Amino acid sequence: REYKKAKMDDTKEDEGYDVVEHFRRLIESEPTLEKAVAAIQSLLLVVKHSKASTIMGLQVDLKAATDRLITFDENPSSVSLKAGCELFNIHVNRTSLDFPDIHECISKIVARGDDFAQMSMKSRMKIAKFGAQFIVNGCVVFTHGYSRVVCGLLTFAAKIGKQFSVVVCEGRPNGTGYKTAKFLISKSIPVKLVADVGVSVAMEKVDFVLVGANGVVESGGIISQIGTYQMAIIAKALKKPFYVASESYKFARLYPLSQNDLPETKRQLPLPPSAEHHIPDDEPLFTVSNPSSDYTPPSFISLLFTDLGVLTPSAVSDELIQLYS
Known part of the structure; x- marks a missing residue:
């Protein structure tokens, strides 16, 4: 019941942000950028734009965005894209356990996610x-x-x-x-x-x-x-x-x-x-x-x-x- 309520109340994505469109623009504007890194950066913006009022609602938002990215990118690179998305979602789940307050959790996810994206690009x-x-x-x-x-x-x-x-x-x-x-x-x-x-x-x-x-x-x-x-x-x-x-x-x-x-x-x-x-x-x-x-x-x-x-x-x-x- 709690999951259904979160899904109904907390999955209203900011109308000004489209995760697939942002992902597509990143790939087109930066040809050297790996799709897994572009996906992580796109999911970070999902967190920033999410109107979820609970941790579960945020996780539902991310799950929906991840599914859209994977469906959009049907090619061999989707293996790495899926792995990148899965790692980011695990990062969110870990952070939510350390910071149960939704606002504090989001700020920590964004800070740590930016660090992770930068580390990935230095790989x-x-x-x-x-x-x-x-x-x-x-x-x-x-x-x-x-x-x-x-x-x-x-x-x-x-x-x-x-x-x-x-x-x-x-x-x-x-x-x-x-x-x-x-x-x-x-x-x-x-x-x-x-x-x-x-x-x-x-x-x-x-x-x-x-x-x-x-x-x-x-x-x-x-x-x-x-x-x-x-x-x-x-x-x-x-x-x-x-x-x-x-x-x-x-x-x-x-x-x-x-x-x-x-x-x-x-x-x-x-x-x-x-x-x-x-x-x-x-x-x-x-x-x-x-x-x-x-x-x-x-x-x-x-x-x-x-x-x-x-x-x-x-x-x-x-x-x-x-x-x-």
């Missing part, structure tokens, strides 16, 4: 410092897709005087490899682009693999751009270290055992049509399957570079317990 620099230690002069780094944290790590390594080159897959069908190559070239880092089907050939000529992640799951495995898993398989077969760079707010309470256990929100990416071998869309015997993400088990991962330090996959579960307890 990439910590990761860059940890990961740069593994880059030595003359080495060749193999990466896949486009990852802000990976690009930041490589840029930092070049800035402190490391001499290295990068090999990147083209990242079909949306060409994320070209985006990575363009960015690294602008930082004066030599780049070689290879076809996705040429990973096994290119792997023999590199020193290690470095990729980002959309989410790090409880087992220490990762959910990342499609093609990451096959790259990890080839790297292990050729005895090449496979490193992952990821912020701790992407640690998610998920435990997939196979590709079939990935979140339902994964999106099918459209394949570019072939001008020479065009097949009509209405052909009944022809279908296209091209998921946007895949799952790489922890047995294929050597180390994870995070803002919490350099971790083995088995250490992720311990860090998750500390984050969520």
